[in-house]
Amino acid sequence: MNLLPYTIYLSFAGAALSLAAGKRSAAAARAVALLTAVVCTGISLVAAFEFTPAAGLQTLVDVPWIASPAIHYHLAVDGISMTLIVLTGLAATAGILFSWNIEERTGEFFAFYLALIGGVYGVFMSADAFLFFVFYEIAIVPKYFLIANWGSTNREYGAMKLALYSFAGSGLVLAGLVWTYAAGDATSFGLADLTRAALTLPAHDQIIIFALVFFGFATLAGLFPLHTWAPTGHVAAPTGASMLLAGVVMKLGAYGCLRVALPLFPVGFAYWQPALAWLAVIGIIYAGFVALVQQDFKFVIGYSSVSHMGFVMLGIVAANERAVSGAVLQMFSHGVIAGLLFAVVGRMVYERTHTRQLDALTAMPLHRMLPCAAFTFVLAGLASMGMPGFSGFPAELTILIGTWQTSPLLALLAAVGVLVAAAFTLRAVQVSFFGKTESVAAHAPTSDAAHHFDCITWPEKLGAMLLIGATVLIGLKPDLLLNWIVPALQSPAFHAVLKGGSL
């Protein structure tokens, strides 16, 4: 448990080391990166094993950092952060396995990659708002370089748009936090102190500050209508980075909303709650319909991420224990599943067929040429549709139950979202991999030989197995995570805000 902060330090050390190793050989850089990610995952799993769920944050490190304004280097975890830390470990490891084929400036790629991971671990452990913000920024910068240097379609545009949105969002967050600190005469930037300070503010100020902080974070979470960076960014990014972006980075935004915006400003939240819930539901349905008509395979997955993050946001703003626990479960679930989907589309299919146009993919009998990729995509697609047996099902079910308690109408619309998700996922499965299903005998043997692709490599298989294993395990035994999440929501920090209310 006390080793948990080392995930941050090791990731940054690994970044430096792989940069150095990359000067010698690509293989060395890969090995360093994988080793770092695996060790960090190991540490987080050991910590998870020893973790005793409790209400409230359990401090890991707390040392004064800057005297004035009072800022502490304060790391702490609860069941929510534990869930996301384990997710980060899994997504990072799988992402590296799916980036195994990066040949161009390999060392630098993995250096940026691990720096991003280190920042993400940091955010999930920060109990000081300023520290939180620092790690948050650290996570944003490498994204830009990963996309701009190693990306594909429209990469400069995608990278720039993503960076601008992220920085604008974090600017809002910073403004809100500093305002609270100054106006509320806070004794420190610690989340607990800041909460006390925020309570002294007049309701009118709380409403405005909440909007700054929440929309700042929600930008990164892909809340409609601030989501437009997400599909372009995901599509432009190299596979490993898409996996992290959709899998983990979007969770940073949702986590920020849940950890900072809601507990600090319950009054502001109560004011904005109906509007936010509607935005979340519109996002679910709108992004689902957009995904239904995309021609670029990766855009389908990109919009599906926006739709699924809509469920996360809906769970959070429904603001009762049930819905929020579902939202956290959905964060984990979507992190794993989106990673898997991007891996299949970006790495397994695109690197071999060199096209992502669904029309072109339809013309190839892909399920016979890449049976392993087809199998993985079918499983990932089912998981993404919220099929029972995979992690998405308990998550969406819990969100639906919780949302119903807050507002039956929104729950009904979310159920429509489930249906739309099924439609676009099934379309993607059908059009991409099973476009041509006539029997083998109908084809001249030569036509198949023309499309001969390399087999799926071992790193790909390992990464896929890791993620599929995680989604199935949580699908069959959601208690593993819910037993951490539910106690964490009993914390006094959430008492003022998690009372549901009716919309």
Added chain:
Amino acid sequence: MNHLPILSLLVFTPWIGALVLGTLRKLSPGTARWLGLLFSLSTLALGFVALSSFSAANPGMQLVEDLPWITALNVHYRLGLDGLSLVLVLLTGLIAPMALLASWRVERSPRQFNALFLVLQGAALGVFLALNFVHWFVFWELSLIPAFFLLKIWGGPGAARAAYQFVIYTIGGSAFMLLGFAALYAATGSFDFQVLATMAADGSLTTKLAGLGHFWPQAIFLGVLLGLAVKVPLYPFHTWLPPAYAEAPTGLSMFLTGVMSKMGVHGFLRILWPIFPAQLHAAATPLLWLALGGVVLGAFAALRQTDMKRMVAYSSINHLSYCLLALFALAAGSTSPTAGIEAVSAFNGIALQMFNHGLSAAALFFCVGVLEDRSGGKRSLADFGGVRTAMPVFAGLCGIALFSSLGLPGLNGFVGEFLLFRGIFGLTPWAAAIATLGLLATALFLLTFWQRVFHGPQGSGVAKFRDLSGWEIVTLVPAIALMFVLGVYPQLLVQLFNPLFTAWSAHLP
């Protein structure tokens, strides 16, 4: 739970078979076929084991297995068997191997075909045995996946569209059913069918839902109704069915109509009837009209078909609508003083009709498959004629299946429909009167089938048709034999569920 978990074995043995077939890539097609059949037969064998320890006189759940599963949502893994599920398990045990035998000549990846088929079989059994919504829904949804791929990859030219439509329709219904149960859980804290039914019976469910106002409790009922109605299907949610049944490979058509359509009817009896008695009663009249729509329009639509598979598909809509008609009649007439006796008869009729329809529809799809095989893929009524002289054995067996479906006295179909009509007539005479129109049209289209295919001048190439092989006779004869046995001695089945339904009828809501 000290006894052998027979019910879990029933559900999971086919899945183990699927896993074996799925992982052993080097299996020869022949071995894969035999292994598939063997695992498929496990249901029949285990079904008889369950039958031997089943006490029909006890109307409660038997051989119950109960394990805690998701504590955060208070979900228990609970399986149980009563007369209704036992009959459906036996039906599955009969139809599944029959469908695999009918698919014996599938040349394209028989290993994968059988693996998917076994997944489907296990999921159907899970639906029949589950007592908690969460894993009931797991099995319910998972059954779609193998069905989708079997239909899409092994189906006919229009299969892609049919498969997509089939899955989206069903998921469309299920999404709202899921929401309905989420809402029930939000109000009661339980997903357990029996717990919810008890709450419904003592009125506490209504009290708990009262806080939602007037509209939302109705919406919950409609959501659950929609999920089940699409599956059966209830008119007008049936439009996915004819293309799906028509494009599916023969074995899958047999299983879809024989077993999967029963999942919906079973859901009506297991979920809607006990948990939503008041809402069902209130909605009974419009629902009766919808069921009548299925009975009458289904039969007339079948009459208009030239594609034989579509004809049998519409006849399935017609036959299953009788089951729903009886159930809605029960809901409508449950307040009349003499309802008890009619209710027993209607319930027994529903269960018997499910079994009978499974036998006759599967047999008919198999017969159409034989004709397709002999003619090189033709299915139109116009392409045949005079088949009787070329294939006398086939004509005999197919004729029996046709007349069973038509409800000829002496064969099984008659007993089921008689019980159904007796019940419906006693409860809602007007509905019974209109439904006879459907009976008439059913007789018409089945006789048309018989006449156009087996009589008249021989169609081109018909003279060269081979009669049934020994293999095909083995596939068909068990079902045909049962049609006679149940026609003469329906008590064989009825005794399994009669006490259960007598108990239900004694407590009509």
